[in-house]
Amino acid sequence: MNTSTLIAPPVLVQRAEKHDTKAIQALDSAHFLHPFTDHGDLATRGARVITHADDIYVWDSEGQKILDGMSGLWCVNAGYGRKELADAAYRQMMTLPFYNSFFQTTNVPAVQLATKLAQLAPQVGGRRFEHVFFSSSGSESNDTNVRMARRYWDLMGQPQRKVIISRHNAYHGSTMAGASLGGMSGMHAQGDLPIPNIVHIEQPYFFENANPGESRADFGIRAARWLEEKILEIGPEKVAAFIAEPVQGAGGVIIPPETYWPEIQRIVDQYGILLISDEVICAFGRLGHWFAYEKFGYRPDMVTFAKGVTSGYIPLGGVMVGDRVARVLIDKGGEFNHGYTYSGHPVACAVALANLELMEREGLPQRVREDTGPYLAERFAELNRHPLVTEAETCGFVAGLVLVKDKARREMFDPGLAVGMICRGHCFRNGLIMRAVGDRMIIAPPLTMSRAQIDEMMALIVRCLDATMAELASSGLLA
Numbered sequence: 005m006n007t008s009t010l011i012a013p014p015v016l017v018q019r020a021e022k023h024d025t026k027a028i029q030a031l032d033s034a035h036f037l038h039p040f041t042d043h044g045d046l047a048t049r050g051a052r053v054i055t056h057a058d059d060i061y062v063w064d065s066e067g068q069k070i071l072d073g074m075s076g077l078w079c080v081n082a083g084y085g086r087k088e089l090a091d092a093a094y095r096q097m098m099t100l101p102f103y104n105s106f107f108q109t110t111n112v113p114a115v116q117l118a119t120k121l122a123q124l125a126p127q128v129g130g131r132r133f134e135h136v137f138f139s140s141s142g143s144e145s146n147d148t149n150v151r152m153a154r155r156y157w158d159l160m161g162q163p164q165r166k167v168i169i170s171r172h173n174a175y176h177g178s179t180m181a182g183a184s185l186g187g188m189s190g191m192h193a194q195g196d197l198p199i200p201n202i203v204h205i206e207q208p209y210f211f212e213n214a215n216p217g218e219s220r221a222d223f224g225i226r227a228a229r230w231l232e233e234k235i236l237e238i239g240p241e242k243v244a245a246f247i248a249e250p251v252q253g254a255g256g257v258i259i260p261p262e263t264y265w266p267e268i269q270r271i272v273d274q275y276g277i278l279l280i281s282d283e284v285i286c287a288f289g290r291l292g293h294w295f296a297y298e299k300f301g302y303r304p305d306m307v308t309f310a311k312g313v314t315s316g317y318i319p320l321g322g323v324m325v326g327d328r329v330a331r332v333l334i335d336k337g338g339e340f341n342h343g344y345t346y347s348g349h350p351v352a353c354a355v356a357l358a359n360l361e362l363m364e365r366e367g368l369p370q371r372v373r374e375d376t377g378p379y380l381a382e383r384f385a386e387l388n389r390h391p392l393v394t395e396a397e398t399c400g401f402v403a404g405l406v407l408v409k410d411k412a413r414r415e416m417f418d419p420g421l422a423v424g425m426i427c428r429g430h431c432f433r434n435g436l437i438m439r440a441v442g443d444r445m446i447i448a449p450p451l452t453m454s455r456a457q458i459d460e461m462m463a464l465i466v467r468c469l470d471a472t473m474a475e476l477a478s479s480g481l482l483a
């Protein structure tokens with residue numbers, strides 16, 4: 005194949021009308037190893053080529069316009085096509101594209117962003133977040149959390165506190181520590197994970213784990229106490245930290261009962277263990293607040309962030325380090341032997357600042373909290389009337405529903421049928437990106453979405469559910 009036509013400028017022009025989809029797919033299979041992908045399978049199908057985007061839509065190389073119900077990958081909070089962010093990157097690249105933050109140097113955007121984040125992170129129960137450690141992703145940030153939590157306990161004279169407790173079906177990234185903290189068995193099965201001293205408890209998923217007749221409130225308390233049981237089993241003096249997502253994202257938008265987080269707080273306080281809130285998905289307006297711990301009212305010691313901090317326009321992540329840990333590291337710590345080339349990258353920080361300013365100016369967290377979030381909740385709940393759907397619920401701008409075979413008897417489909425994937429296929433064909441996690445269908449749309457666009461998305465969702473039902477009925481797979 006003549007590859008020069010592909011890498012020559014015309015194909016790289018974002019909005020070029022014509023793309024040679026087949027040629028791009030062939031080169032893609034020949035050279036690009038994608039994340040979480042069966043490459044044999046991808047080579048036979050060919051990847052969908054996304055060429056450009058605007059507002060809440062992306063376009064593929066065949067010219068199909070698709071409403072992006074997943075904000076890229078839970079990250080394009082401010083929507084696509086925001087010129088301010090491109091301008092900020094350009095200006096910073098022309099001023100100082102890179103300098104490191106090792107060896108007692110710093111740069112202005114990193115200082116400004118750390119200051120801004122410290123201002124945005126709310127104080128809960130007198131705990132403050134004055135310090136930030138920067139990375140380039142959520143995974144790296146969670147590696148930082150592991151290093152920092154263990155360093156903290158060393159400095160506190162309790163080096164035996166090594167164990168970090170996490171939850172099954174959690175997602176905390178794909179590095180060795182990130183994948184170990186995560187509770188995805190498929191990931192643990194590849195690469196001898198988890199690494200030592202990381203253990204898991206069950207997730208607070210009411211639909212799957214509640215006892216018959218148990219109330220949401222009672223289940224929330226019981227699920228939180230799985231943490232206490234695990235702490236007592238290990239020995240509290242050996243436990244360093246508990247890490248959790250406020251609402252589990254990649255696991256399928258698992259929204260905990262209201263009683264869950266207060267009981268978790270009681271437990272971590274009682275045993276003195278660090279609480280790490282992994283807000284890679286949930287921060288920056290996603291749940292209607294700058295940070296999600298504020299919504300649930302708990303008091304983390306460290307907060308992981310990434311994705312929405314730049315609306316995904318450029319990689320950036322980090323850890324908000326609360327006073328409890330920061331003071332010990334600073335006052336007693338000496339050198340902390342940890343960091344990344346791109347910690348405090350000036351261009352990434354400049355884009356983040358522009359993004360946070362834009363979100364502030366447009367009041368996006370508040371809009372999700374007070375206007376569009378409640379509207380999405382109302383509209384999404386209507387899906388519970390659909391014969392194929394149960395448990396349709398939202399939290400801010402994340403939402404999930406369960407596809408069921410027989411609603412009255414809560415009978416699920418055979419997992420081998422991959423009904424979620426059937427539904428996802430109908431979504432793509434109808435111009436909607438909606439994720440399938442098993443038979444849970446989930447969305448996390450851009451926070452800029454208007455009420456009219458929510459209506460547009462809901463109409464598409466209903467159309468896709470109907471199409472899925474029709475396909476299942478014609479194959480004789482419905483109850």
Ligand code: PXG
Nearest residue numbers: 141142143175176177249254282284285310
């Ligand atoms: N923590 C959480 C809570 C995440 O959602 C990470 C950490 C890791 O971030 P990086 O930037 O290293 O990818 C994430 C990432 C999915 C999916 O299938 C979700 C994520 C990443 C890839 C796929 O929903 N979340």
